[in-house]
Amino acid sequence: MxxxxxxxxxxxxxxxxxxxxxxxxxxxxxxxxxxxxxxxxxxxxxxxxxxxxxxxxxxxxxxxxxxxxxxxxxxxxxxxxxxxxxxxxxxxxxxxxxxxxxxxxxxxxxxxxxxxxxxxxxxxxxxxxxxxxxxxxxxxxxxxxxxxxxxxxxxxxxxxxxxxxxxxxxxxxESFPLPNDFDFQPADFSLYKNLSFGVTRLSRGCPFRCTYCASAVLEPKFRLRPLDLVWEELRPLAKRNVRDIAFYDDSLLTHSEHLKAFAEAIKRENFNFRFHTPNGLHARYISPEVARLLKETSFETIFIGYECADEKILTEIGGKVFFDEVKYALQNLKDSGFPPQRITLYALIGHPKIGYEALEHSISEAEKLGVRIMLAEYSPIPQTPDGETALKRFSLDAHQEPLFSNNTYFTELVLGTEKVQRLKDRVRLHNQRIAGFLK
Ligand code: SF4
The missing domain is CATH 3.40.50 (Rossmann fold)
Known part of the structure; x- marks a missing residue:
């Protein structure tokens, strides 16, 4: 075939x-x-x-x-x-x-x-x-x-x-025949002539149920991926001298034993990788020990789901993280030697439950933490509790027309162009300060 x-x-x-x-x-x-x-x-x-x-x-x-x-x-x-x-x-x-x-x-x-x-x-x-x-x-x-x-x-x-x-x-x-565990198999990066980074996973799915996220629909069960399959994926990348590897896990830190086993094997294999976490880590699990492990295992950039600073809203949207947990994680990361320029908080904007005042407050609080901020524009995803409510509220039918879930479009619909731009400008200046470009 x-x-x-x-x-x-x-x-x-x-x-x-x-x-x-x-x-x-x-x-x-x-x-x-x-x-x-x-x-x-x-x-x-x-x-x-x-x-x-x-x-x-x-x-x-x-x-x-x-x-x-x-x-x-x-x-x-x-x-x-x-x-x-x-x-x-x-x-x-x-x-x-x-x-x-x-x-x-x-x-x-x-x-x-x-x-x-x-x-x-x-x-x-x-x-x-x-x-x-x-x-x-x-x-x-x-x-x-x-x-x-x-x-x-x-x-x-x-x-x-x-x-x-x-x-x-x-x-x-019609079905296209695929084995049940195809989503555990090593990704075949040999199909690329040139590579500037690779990606991997230690798990699939997420045990949390945030009301704005599609993870539960896409991956109903949380499953750990056998590490031998991870090595089969990473070894060819190491041979090609690919340095940067991004994790695609939705919940990389919930099973710290799995992460520890991965970290030990990474040391044994003597790989020269730098790891990145673009899907965001759970602040709650970044204990002093985990922060040290991440540093020793050459995690290079750390992205953390911060969402907002309002505890009531955070509880309503799933309670995956709270402000004190973010502070705890940042302290542990800094104590382990992560420079603030390599830590980024994802702040959620455009979610109808997070009004402009709450956003300004959240960004002020995040600025005080002294690390980078990235605005994550909300997308009302069909089949998610918040997505369905938000689409109904704005009389948008994303089942008929999925374009209505566009995050840029929806965020500006909720907040207005001017406010979105104001927040973006503010975050840009903050990040320039963190990078040392501005006083
Ligand atoms: S923790 Fe992250 S991946 Fe898991 S449900 Fe919440 S937003 Fe989705």
Whole structure:
């Protein structure tokens, strides 16, 4: 079997390659190869693709970079939202050339698997499906998986015909045969010619149930990943001298024994990695011992879910963290030698329960803690308790039109452009102070 795997382009008001890789698709590549299939892989968001000549897409020291982008017309739901809307990713012509090469090398494809990410990025998924249908005919077998397909399968089914749609409850339509534990398998990074970072996981799912988060829908059970599979993933990256590894875990610290076993093995293997935690860590679990462990295991950047400083709101949205726990975590991290420039608090903005005054207060409190702040714009995700309530409150039907879950759009709808800009400017100045650029 010859299978085409595609990570589509995305459409948004802003996007950045913040350690982004189509991890699930790379795991499927491993499974397919093990079963004797041949795999052709194309990532529209590969910022090190040989076709890219734009120097403005330079990488930072941790391998993150801008994505190739082109301004496009705003779709009808955003007609009155005065912001530039862009297509991010490699041009479709580069994909067409790739297909030509692969066809002459390996022959026809038997099927295509397309992954999906944010629900409101679906126009990129549609672009790839339509292109493949035009190129290979209406009967060409196409299967779609990922976040959008799980959360908005009805939307996809109502708009386009594909053979199978993967959701956490199984396939809708035809099934594409995959073993149950495919999401534990090592991701196959050999499919990239060039790599500036890798990604990994020690677990799947999250034991918490924050009311604004889709983790419980996407991964209903919390499961620890066997460490031997993690090594199979990391060893080839070490051989290629990839230094930066981002964890995709939703809850990396809840099982400290697993993390300890990982840390001990990292020492034994003598890997030269730097680890990053873009999905955010739980402050509650950053004890003095865990903070030391993170430092000794070469965790380089630490991102912490802070959300806001209001205890009542925090309790209402799931109680995963409280202000005193954030202070406790920061003290332990600083005592272990983490410089404040490498610690970032995620502050949630645009959530309808967190009004502007609460936001200003939260940012003032976060500023006093002396570490970086990053504003995380809220997305009302379908099938989440807060998402459904928020969408109803603003009379938006994200099941019919997933674009309404766009975080930039929704945050400005809740707070207004001016207030959002004021908060962003304030946080930018604060971060410049932390970096030592401003007094
Ligand atoms: S702790 Fe994080 S991943 Fe878990 S439910 Fe809350 S927001 Fe989601």
């Amino acid at each position: 010859n299978v085409l795997l595609v990570n589509p382009p995305l459409y948004d008001f802003a996007a950045h390659n913040f350690w982004m890789k189509p991890y699930g698709l790379l795991q499927i590549a491993t499974v397919l190869k093990l079963s004797g299939s041949s795999v052709c892989f194309f990532d529209f968001c590969d910022t090190l693709h040989q076709s890219i000549t734009d120097r403005r897409l330079r990488r930072d020291s941790y391998g993150r970079s801008k994505l190739p982008a082109k301004v496009v017309g705003r779709p009808a739901p955003f007609a009155s939202f005065n912001r530039r809307y862009r297509r991010y990713g490699l041009p479709i012509s580069v994909f067409a050339c790739f297909l030509d090469e692969q066809l002459s090398e390996k022959g026809n494809f038997d099927a295509a698997l397309i992954t999906s990410s944010m629900t409101y990025w679906y126009p990129g998924v549609f672009e790839v499906i339509q292109f493949l249908k035009e190129r290979f005919g209406r009967d060409f077998p196409i299967f779609v998986g990922g976040t959008y397909s799980t959360l908005c399968s009805d939307h996809l089914r109502s708009k386009l015909t594909v053979n199978g749609i993967y959701t956490r409850n199984g396939w809708l339509g």
